[in-house]
Amino acid sequence: MPARPALVGAIAAVVGLAATFTVDHGLGDALRHPERVGVTWQATTVPAPDQLTPTGIDDRFVDQILAQRGVEEASVMRRTVLDVSGTGVPTFALDPVAGGDRPGRGFGPPSHR
Numbered sequence: 130m131p132a133r134p135a136l137v138g139a140i141a142a143v144v145g146l147a148a149t150f151t152v153d154h155g156l157g158d159a160l161r162h163p164e165r166v167g168v169t170w171q172a173t174t175v176p177a178p179d180q181l182t183p184t185g186i187d188d189r190f191v192d193q194i195l196a197q198r199g200v201e202e203a204s205v206m207r208r209t210v211l212d213v214s215g216t217g218v219p220t221f222a223l224d225p226v227a228g229g230d231r232p233g234r235g236f237g238p239p240s241h242r
Contacts, residue, residue, distance in 0.1 A: 170204075191226055 159166050180190040186205055194203055204223040211218050 173206075195226065 176186050176190050180187045203226040207222045
């Protein structure tokens with residue numbers, strides 16, 4: 130019986146296992162450290178359809194969020210799809226919401242006070 134096919138099969142199995150562990154480690158790391166993948170906020174809220182206006186979000190909804198205990202910073206995320214060579218690419222922008230002396234949250238590292 131030739132050894133070459135068995136050796137190729139064993140190598141493929143080891144490479145497959147290494148790839149599986151690498152992907153698992155990467156996913157676990159992203160879940161433990163969301164800031165590494167661009168998530169610098171700790172909570173997300175989605176307004177109900179009646180809280181949307183033709184130009185954005187109803188100010189009363191934003192005020193309710195800012196009034197919650199523990200809210201130090203807030204921003205409104207805007208998402209749009211850009212056409213890049215015929216492919217739709219999602220893009221995001223964070224517009225800071227000023228609430229008293231509270232700054233907005235951007236995509237950068239969290240601020241430490």
